[in-house]
Amino acid sequence: MPKFVYGFTEGNRDLKDLLGGKGANLAEMTNLGLPVPPGFTITTEACRHYLTAGAFPSGLEDEIDQHLRDLEHAMGRSLGQSDDPLLVSVRSGAKFSMPGMMETVLNIGLNDESVQGLAKQAGGNDRFAWDSYRRLIQMFGKTVLGIDGEHFEEALDELKAECGAKGDLDLTAADFRTLVGTFKDIVREQTGQEFPSDPREQMRLAVLAVFHSWNAPRAVLYRRQERIPADLGTAVNIVAMVFGNLGMESGTGVAFTRDPGSGQQGVYGDYLQNAQGEDVVAGIRNTMPLQELERIDKASYDELMQIMEKLENHYRDLCDIEFTIERGKLWMLQTRVGKRTAAAAFRIATQLVDQGLINLDEAVTRVSGDQLAQLMFPRFDKATDATLITKGMNASPGAAVGRAVFSSDRAEELAARGEAVILVRRETNPDDLGGMIAARGVLTSRGGKTSHAAVVARGMGKTCVCGAEELEVSTKERRFTAPGGVVVEEGDVISIDGSSGAVYLGEVPVVPSPVVEYFEGEGDLDDELVRAVHRLMVHADASRRLAVRANADNAEDAARARRFGAEGIGLCRTEHMFLGDRRQLVEDLILATGDEEREAALSKLEPLQRADYAEIFEAMDGLPVTIRLIDPPLHEFLPDLTELSVKVALAGDAATAKDRTLLECVKRLHEQNPMLGLRGVRLGLVVPGLFAMQVRAIAEAARARAEAGGDARAEIMIPLVGAVQELELVREEAEGILAEIGVDALIGTMIEVPRAALTAGQIAEAAQFFSFGTNDLTQMTWGFSRDDVEASFFSQYLDLGIFGVSPFESLDRDGVGRLVRIAVEEGRKTRPDLKLGICGEHGGDPESVHFCHEAGLDYVSCSPFRIPVARLEAGRAAL
């Protein structure tokens, strides 16, 4: 039969699965010889048994009794003994800390008799005893009996009002005694039963309540958010009570072994005299900074400092602790490795290296890509008197200030004059790209965190607040109105905070991120944070196996990506090169009626494309550049069907011949499911000359680079291939052109259609590399329309626990990941030197980077701004 109860001397910190974090660490501290009140832990296994079977496992009651007897023996008094009672706390404690989610009951063992004994124990301190008793009824009533806490709080407030007491310190023994009576009445009224006076029964019920609290709605919700498995269960800790509410020489506090905000070493914490348990955090009275304890009780303070140092050295990390001082005697009630801000995480990791507590390998695993990303955004200066006008969703962090503009053109125009602008739109679409690039930040009144604006902004590292629904945006009148009659006209300055979603009128001062300055090559290595980031990045780079490339479509992005550490381009999209003034040429191409017209249009596009590639090859000289041939459906380059229909209809007979032809063409190209329609390789096969023009432009740009003494390493990537035959046809043509121009380039394909993954063995015959396009692959594997589902039902799916995070954000290992693994294995079987990479949004997502490492890819590719994150995570994955 398994053992269900462990004394504190029997456990240790490695037993978190069984004893929960709190129990394991209480045992660890006990074994370190620290002053922990004695006690024992009921295992998570007992909880799991109870939650499935609805009853204690057999033998559990006996084991509890045995450990209780040992505890009573050690303390020299028995639970609730009327003349000299032992009191205990019953505390929840799961494997993962779930702050405030579950239950704890203090002062178990008090009743009408033992309260007298407790008073005697405390040297005739009646006030303390009755205060402890009313706390028990209050906590027990709330957590075990399920009574709404407000009943008790109201009664307490009423009593205070009656006695004219300002705080709980003004209440007397008699007041608390009255309160005990009132609280018992509340229990009777609310449950129809008496407050249980039998100490052992109190304890049993409290243990049950802790078990049940595992499934309390807020705990369930918290686990879902934090992706904590639902079936772990909680342990229960039974701990002899020590009292911080015995007078002014007693008290309770919380502390950190160093500042969790900045990582600085020193004394951080709060202390409250004459208080118990949660009082410190509950804000009942104002706490004092921990340093003041030195003045009040030097001996305890010194001991606490020693213990904190010991804990840090032992856990080799920042610890947070809970302690209580009972009449000058210090007791440790809890410790764990503490949470910290991103900046503190980097500083602490390197400080610990310098102190010789951990090595660099471990230091790199102690920080995360998410933390690094947080450090890369500029911030608003904390103090601001600017007016908050509304709040939207914090779609892409950072702080941006600029003049409000309502169209992409205007944004580009003002930005070209050196003005900082914020692009304000109801929602954005691909046409706004130029404006988004030009703007300091993007604000929309519609759409969620996965709307176009949000996704694109995050990819670019641009500040974005989206879905600020209170705003009425009028693009036509170039203004928006906010609640309270605030009207912002074009040109008015606003500030948006992408980390909080706040929108301010006027200018809020911004401070740039020193970490980005560092990646840009202008960092200040005297800054402790920058130095810490530098050291950990250097080590991550030295440790990683995955290469990191950039998704970059122009020379500027390519250059930045290179500064950020990119080892090539994994995805250069060519369609962006067809926007703007070139749209007309593309239109001509699409409208071309014969070979001649089409060739004319293509030959006008070719030199423009060649120039685009030349710039990129120059920026990435010596490094691979994967260029994806045109992917989106052609109608994306034509006017909108509805708009054009309306225009032609309104013009009636006056409609131009060109508009009519255009409309006909738009109608002809219209598709119900364009993402599943004529796009990618299908275009290449159906529109003669289109791919050939692109390949020619690439080859000529590469040759020119070589002639200029440079080193262009082109990789031509064919999108949306589902069958090897498609690729073979395109490849044949491309190879012909390459041979004619006399340059070498790899030819490969994206794997983004499930069929491609499933027939990867065949496709690898014709492909020198695969790049997993996990955006489309996710879309097609799940059958989720990427442009629709996130805004429509994903929030419900998240609530229902169908997935913990959108599969578009973090790669779905089980489904999409399986396809990737199949393609890796079968592709390499056909062609052992097949190059493998990923170029979906996932390439910059930490979890997905780890997957790519495990799946054996050669590189990940992500937006320039995410490159440092991917480098760090690739390093962590390898360690």
Ligand code: ADP
């Ligand atoms: P949480 O997990 O929410 O922090 P805890 O189990 O740590 O809950 O308990 C809540 C509070 O009660 C803490 O401040 C803790 O220090 C205090 N406490 C718990 N057990 C005892 C005890 N045996 N003696 C004195 N205070 C205790």
Ligand code: MG
């Ligand atoms: Mg605690």
Ligand code: MG
């Ligand atoms: Mg795609």
